[in-house]
Amino acid sequence: MAGSCTILIIFSFLFSTVTTATTVNTITPGQSIRDGESTVVSRGQAFELGFFTPGKSRNRYVGIWYKKLSGKVSDRTVIWVANRDTPLSDSSGVLTITQKGFLVLLNSTNGTVWSSTVSKIANNPVAELLESGNLVVKVAKKDDNADNFLWQSFDYPGDNLLPGMKLGVNLVTGLNRYMSSWRGTDDPAHGDFKYMIDPHGVPQLVLTKGNTIQFRAGSWNGLRWTGVPQLRENPVYRFEFVLNQNEVFYRFNVTNSSVPSRMVLSPSGVTGRLTWIDRSQSWQPFSRFSGLTLDQCDNYALCGAYASCNINMNTPSCECLEGFKPKFPDEWSNLDWSNGCVRRTELDCKNGDGFLKHKGAKLPDTRSSRINKNISLLECEKLCSKDCSCTAYANSDIRGSGCLLWFDELVDIRALTENQQDLYVRMAASELASIERRRQSRKKKLVIIIVTSILLAMAMGVLILGWILYLRKKKLKNQGKGNEEMDLPIFDWATIANATCNFSNNNKLGEGGFGPVYKVTLLICK
Incomplete structure (x- = not known):
């Protein structure tokens, strides 16, 4: 019996040493993180790196999650995964760092499952998980200058964008930092959707499914x-956008670092910003927008070229820009707007074209556009006028400065009711004259309608006022009659008998249907 207890105690000790993970702050050559034995924790313990299994999956991955916000293991909020597309099938994984600064994930046969890259070879590399959630490889332990990092996980976002992370492209090295969805809630492999900045032409934010744009933030x-x-x-949170000759990127930072906030891209392509609420111990949406869930007009190029989408219109939502007509009227009438619209009058650049102003627009796709931040709107118009291939222009800054020029068909326009921006579309001079005549005609009709409406309203007002005065006068008259009746004197029986000499026949005037009638005398009766 005693031997059995000893065996049980020894077994329990062995089990506890295997399942209880130790934590470290950094990984250096010669150190390793083994599945189930150890993890890496940031200095302030905001984040933790280790091995995990997502949801109902049986695969093992190396990932980073919020440590302080984690209750049960199943509730971990994972924000980055190393071996997304190369999972481990068992718990034999080991993460280590080489003498040259490569992070390497090995399986049970010491085969490389995943590895990082380095910008240059390091002599004394160290891997550290920063309090921002960024896993970095650097030369010196205390060197936190991002420009000196040999490698960082922030350069390879997953389905989460954390404060301080850049979403964009390094135009020198070609490094493209974009969000990519998981394949499923239990599978962190690269899914169908990407949220990224497209650097072609004038950079813009887009959501893609495969190689197809689903939504364009613009x-x-x-x-x-x-x-x-x-x-x-x-x-x-505060956000910023940077565009220069070296890079283009968007990022945000929280105003209060104690309130976790992140952007997330779901497996179905829905993007949203989540903020941690201590009271409910849950992530709550701060804002939500995506090309798949907002409204019909958010679908990229729904209305085709030279057409605008207006969700506030009754069906159909698409309409050709003024001066344009449906390219295929039959398709348009059947609510197929994909082929868009064409000009009613072709351009005649040599003899002079003009520009038609469209108020309150989501500016068109800018992949075939150019930008000049240093000229005015008037100079922008002149620049576009001189180039016959220029199809439209607008201020690049909504506050009234800079120049944005388009050199292709205008696609993916929609009407906006807030944060409006004006778009100037190139038109043939004859078409502009025709549009001006139609507008003047509409203005005259509108004036006639307004004046007529005002006169009718005034006439109705006079009639209603007259009717009110008549009813009031009638009511006052009826009230006056009632008051006169109430003012008749009231006498008691003795007074009446005395005034008629006790109903003497000498005072009787006659009789009617209601009885005898007596005269009243003020003299003393005899």
């Missing part, structure tokens, strides 16, 4: 993406 207008009016200053 170019940056100085304050926000032109197609996302919901993005505005708020007390939770």
Whole structure:
């Protein structure tokens, strides 16, 4: 019996040493993180790196999750995964760092499952998980200058974008930092959707499914993406957009670092911003926008070229820009707008074209556009006029500066009711004259309608006022009659008998249907 207890105690000790994980702050050559034995924790313990199994999956992955917000293992909020497309089938994984600074994930046969890259060879490399959630490889332990990192996980986002992470392209090295969805809630492999900045032409934010654009947030207008009016200053986070010769990127930072906030891209392509609420111990949406879930007009190029989508219109939602007509009227009438619209009058650049102003627009796709931040709107118009291939222009900054020029068909326009921006579309001079005549005609009709409506309203007002005065006068008259009746004197029986000499026949005047009638005398009766 005693021997059995000893065996049980020894077994329990062995089990506890295997299942209880130790934590470290960094990984250096010669150290390793083994599945189930150890993890890496940031200095302030905000984040943790280790092995995990997502949901109902049986595969093992190396990932980073919020440590302080994690209750049960199944509730972990994983924000980055190393071996997304190469999972481990068992718990034999080992993460280590080489003498040259490569992070390497090995399986049970010491085969490389995943490895990082380095910008240069390091002599004394160290891997550290920063309090921001960024896993970095650097030369010295205390060197936190991002420019000196040999490698960092922030350069390879997953389905989450954390404060301080860049979403964009390094135009020198070609490094493209974009969000990519999981294949499923239990599978972190690269899914169908990407949320990224397209650097072609004038950079813009897009959501793609495969190689197809699903939603276009648009170019940056100085304050926000032109197609996302919901993005505005708020007390939770601050955002910035940078475009120069070296890079283009968007990022945000929280105003209060104690309130976790992140952007996430779901397996179905829905993007949203989540904020941690301590009271409910859960992530709550701060804002939500995507090309698949907002409304019909968010579907990329729904109306085709030279057409605008207006969700506030009754069906159909698409209409050709003024001066254009449906390319295929039969398709258009059947609510197939994909082929868009064509000009009613072809351009005649040599003899002079003009521009038609469209108010309150989500600016068109800018992949075939150019930008000049240093000229005015008037100079922008002149620049577009001189180039016969220029189809439209607008201020690049919604506050009234800079120049944005288009050199192709205008696609993916929609009407906006807030954060409006004006678009100037090139038109033939004869078409502009025709449009002006139609507008003047509509204005005259509108004036006639308004004047007629005002006169009718005034006439109705006079009639109603007259009717009210008549009813009031009638009511007052009826009230006057009632008051006169109430003012008749009332006498008691003795007074009446005395005034008629006790109903003497000498005072009787006659009789009617209601009885005898007596005269009243003020003299003393005899």
